[in-house]
Amino acid sequence: MNRIIIYFKKIAFNNLSINDIVLFKKRGRVLTHRVTYKAHNHLITKGDNNLNADGKIFPRQIIGKVYQVKRTSDVLKRNGQVFSPESLYLLQLTLIIFSTRLIDFFKVFDYRPEALGRSLNKFD
Secondary structure, X not given: OOOEEEEEEOOOXXXXXXXXXXXXXXXXXXXXXXXXXXXOOOEEEEOOOOOOOOOEEOHHHEEEEEEEEEEXXXXXXXXXXXXXXXXXXXXXXXXXXXXXXXXXHHHHHOOOHHHHOOOOOOXX
C-alpha cells in the first residue's frame, strides 16, 4: 500500500500566503491543497491536479502548513523504524565487510574447537 507522510506545523491564519500548501479538514476529510486565494476571513484552495477549487476554507478548518512530503515508496518500514534505501545498502555492506573480516580472523588464528583441544559437547 502506498502512503504519503506529510510533515506540517501549526501556523496562524494571518501568516498563510498564496501558494502555501495547507492541511485542512472539510466534510470529514483531511486534505492537502495549495492556497490559490486569501481573504481576511477565508482561503480558497485547490489540489494541483484538480480542475475545481475546494471552495471557502475558514481558519477553524486549517490544521497546519505543509513543509515536507515523503512517499512511503521512498522508504521501507520495519517494526516502526524507517530506513532509506541508502541506509539499508550501507548496513548490508557493513555486515558483508564485517563477516568477511571475522572469517579471515578465524582462519589466521585457527579458533576451531578441535584446534584448541576442546570439544563443543558440554557432557565431555
